[in-house]
Amino acid sequence: MDQLARKVWIRALLASVAGLWFSVSAATLPSGLSVSISVPQTHIGRADPVVISVTYQNQSAQVVHLLEYGTALEGTVAEDFLMVLQNGEPLPYQGILAMRLPPSSTDYTVLEPGQSITASVDIEASYGVRQIGEYEVFYRDPNIGVLAGSSQFWLTESRPEPVLPKQASVARFCTVAQATAADGALGVAESYARRARDDLRNTPVSARSEARRYKYWFGQYTPARWSRVQDGMTRIYSAASGRRFTFDCACDAGTNRTIAYVYRSRTSEIFLCEGFFNMPRSGGDSQASVIVHEISHFNDTANTDDGPNGVNGANYGQSAAVGLAITNPDRAVGTASNYQYFAANPTGLPMPTSGGGDGGGEPGEPGEPGTEPDPEVPPEPEPTPLILVPIIDLLLGNDR
């Protein structure tokens, strides 16, 4: 549905629900109750809370007992009782889904006939209201749909994504030393993935076909392949930074040549074998880059495979990845090692980003948070195979 059609559909739904209002008995809201939404502040800057006010009014002739669960009367958004549109597109609910004890009498607000009550809630975190744009909020009931709409409001400045509290990963069949190593490697992998995501995102479209690091690891530029890589890297970063991983050190399914493995659909488990623990923590071929490689395999991140060179465990290394980028860029953008090395950046090749800091986003993507330096990971250029590099640069037309 395009934006206009969606808005028309929502307005039609709203109109039909408004007409039905008194004849429909809601499971979560008692009948006879009307709901309205207002926005105290229509132009909201970066430091302002994104607050809406919800008014519940008893329009019946009887006393209404309104259960506060899942309403604004809780003072916070604890269920998905709103629909928030950004520039006409619904935002996914990102807030909590609370399971509660059975309500007691104190969990109800009593409204006499004609009486109303208004409560305010901050919706920024629950619906991810962070980008500059036009917003509209609707009150919805899970059983009967949209009940009321707000006037519009505008975010005049975008705001940064929240830093999620990092949850400790879980170690299974690991020694203390192994668990510590895996956790440390995950931390470095996270900063590799963040840098990679930011470098991709902050490269202006006009400069993408000449981005040397991209070309080196993913081959000739096309917009479709770039966007596959950028989306994949964004998801890898999200997983590395926010997912609670289980590291399994039993290595039950591996051979003695296995470094690490995952199952594509078991998206929070990473299996680590002895070879992993013999690697350095950071660098091109390291524990951290292996973690990036393994995370890229998951079917909710970059959904990579091991490429034509990775079959039977042969030729995983940097030269295989570079060769694949040259000969088959369509495969390179779906291959784990190529993400691994682009992120770990062993060659130290630059990307033509438009500069770090605020406003570092490219034109046309206002409000992208800028790049931040990675204090914990100094760039670690490592020599690539000596003979390979000049040949590759020749083939790619790099003026190295």
Ligand SMILES: [Zn+2]
């Ligand atoms: Zn792999």
